[in-house]
Amino acid sequence: MAEPLLDARDLVKHYGSVEALRGASFTAYAGEVVSLIGDNGAGKSTLVKCLSGAEQPDSGTISFDGRTISLPTPTAARALGIETVYQDLAVAPDLDPAANLFLGRELRKPGVLGWLGVLDKKEMRRLATSSFGDLGVTLQSVDVPIGSLSGGQRQSVAVARSVVWASKLVFMDEPTAALGVVQRERVLDVIKRVRDQGMAVVLISHNMPEVLAVSDRVEVLRLGRRVARFRAADTTVEELVGAMTGALSQEDA
């Protein structure tokens, strides 16, 4: 593969006296699914927060598309085409799926009404319906509160929202954790579809078979540091677990 799309080097992040990241590095390429794995407390969530603008690292460099960048806010990350699906569903349960899809990016009516802030709900619903269709998300209705949908459907909406707006890279923190078998397959399909459109997908998961099934590469985090990198096709669950627990490590990681 050519130049990495995202290349983070030696990130350090303290929370008070706790060192969540101790020189962590991470690489993602366009058009691949890369899984980020590690035991609980390895620093996966902190790393994703630093890379999606939710937190700022204390030191280290992040380069994106060949340029060194800083991500002071999630908005800055989104402006670069980076979207995130958070582990704790960041959806508004009282709003409908279309409203959630467009949350913070509402379309306004043309002309004076739009200038007054009036939303073009019809158009948003139409676009949402077609986006959900494209991504294979089935919903009974686009205008009931998504709190009344099943956990899987809610998660699908959250995933769809990130995917629809991302142009370069999507972080997915445990996107299948709450899902049943069928919904899980749907989300994995969506991940592959997004990869095939040329975007990078970073998947955080505890489910090793799932990681191996969907990923192109796997990077392992242990105690706030990257300890191993694998090509998914060349590795096994045992090897991944070994790297996560410290039984196995790579010099050049």
Added chain:
Amino acid sequence: MTSDVRERTLAKRLFSANTLWIALVLLVLIAVFGAIRPDAVLTTFTLQTTLVETSVLLVLSVGMTYVIITSGIDLSVGSVLVFSGVTSAMTMNAMNDGNATDAGWGTVLVGLVVALVSGAAWGLLNGLLVAKTGIPPLIVTLGSFGAALGAGQLISNGSNVSGVPDVLSDNLGTGTWFGIPNLVLLAAVVTGIGALVLATTRFGRYTYAIGSNEEAARRVGIAVTGHLVKVYLLAGTLAGLAGFMALAYFRVASITGHDTDNLNAIAGVVLGGTSLFGGAGSIVGTVLGVFIPAVLRKGFVIVGVNVYWQPIAVAIVLVAAVWFDQSRRRARNQR
């Protein structure tokens, strides 16, 4: 795929189950009272007076609806109403050598501006404290509830302020336009704008989003802090307007007569199906919710029910409405 995703009809969206239910309660109440005393209940006079008497509370409740949808609360609206009424009346008096009874429209206009600015100032203070310091809205507005009333008493030396211009009370207070009381018209315009902004604009959408999941709103880049300030500012400004309307209506800025306005507004909003937990609600519901206690009160007096029953009946309806809302939510969250 599109065929799987159905849209609900307009009528269904307008009357979500909760609003419809509360509308039915209101209709049943009117029907029952109307059946007992058709000659006294179903008259233009009763309709007109009920509408006028509910106008001030309705304006307060519109602002309260926004606040409660953000999962906040504003206990200060009644005190802010008093404060705005006092500053407005005293300014108008000061412009006219201590008694503004015979003053003209210029004075009235200044009085209106003073009332609005007074209300807005308290709303801004509430909003800044709620949004920037993270102190719970309940505590912030409990503070301003006491402070605004205290400030009003301080300025007025504790007594009611009279000297309201006749042009104000004769036109806004008791005047009519094709048989519709002007006070009702003003309240209707405010309510209509409030309903449209909440239901159709981005401002309204963000109000719901923040109340539904503040963190989610923040993560998608909504300026939550600024929006909350605006919502409390709106509630304060409307309380200021309500203070001005009360001046026109009662011809006096009453200090002690609005102790429970905040609770009446909250009760109306909650009765109307707006959730105290935020994220859900509507102005249409609030209108219905505000009129239920008003109709109960009026109806009980007209049909001659024992006066002690009235607060009990209002309380039962209120608690039932909140219980209904909570069980609906519980059912949803179990999925």
Added chain:
Amino acid sequence: MSTRTVALLGAALLLTACGGGGQIGDTGGTGDNKKMVLIPGVAAEPFYISMECGFREAAKAKGYEVDVQAPAKFDSTLQTPIVTGVLANKPGAVLIAPTDDKAMAGPMKQLKDAGIKVVEVDTKLEDTSIAVSTVSSNNEQGGQLAARTLAKLVGEKPGSVLVLNTKAGTSTTDARAKGFEDEIKKFPNLKYVGQQYTDNEPDQAASKLTATLAANPDLIGVFATNLNTGEGAATGLRNAGRTGAVNLVGFDASPKQVQDLRAGAVQALIAQDPATIGRTGVEQAVAALEGGTAERDIETDLVALTKDDMDANEKYFYKQQC
């Protein structure tokens, strides 16, 4: 809003109900028999201000030093700390309008136990053993006077009459309502349709008045037992276009009420005589302090003011300041 916040809301409402603020009187200092303190029911109300005027004038004339400490609201939780604060000062006598006929018994007994002479003005405790004297208006008589005044205003015309009362269980206003009810029965042309409580909120008074008008179009008279109900009643009548056609009798004579009487929004006022209450209170306190005997119960006169005779009775108007 979290469940905890809702719980907090409940707590806050309780707090609100109890009121906030207040002031504690000066503490420290030793006993001073030549000092007299007035503790009115609430600050800055024309009724109590007029009482204060009478009190100050009479006490100074007798050579006493005076102090006035009023709670911000008519509320025993606010009046209690004032009483205990005044207690620390040990004045010779305290004139007090207890804000609750039971809750204030404890703090006032402390005054008595400290050797301070207690005189009740306007309101009184259930326990009659604490005060040396009680000076108040006869509220029931005030209600009767209201009924007679209303009957006089109405003349021979038949019609319904209504009482707008404040909160259920307020002894003074309930006594006014009772006096009215008893007396109005003596006028066969007037049909008493009962009383309505308004929670002391003008908007409720207005709404209940118009509701009564709808149910009883022959309404000819209304007795409003205090300031707020009177203001609400006047608003309701104006709103219904019946100002003047329905005779409104109010209670008390604060400046705004007097203005309404002059303007015709109210047809009569039943005025108390707070200045005399204050003066008489001082006389009884002085008697108790200087070895005389205080009269246990004194009732001061009430007077009916109508537009025609109001200018002759100007001394009964309540004052905003002395």
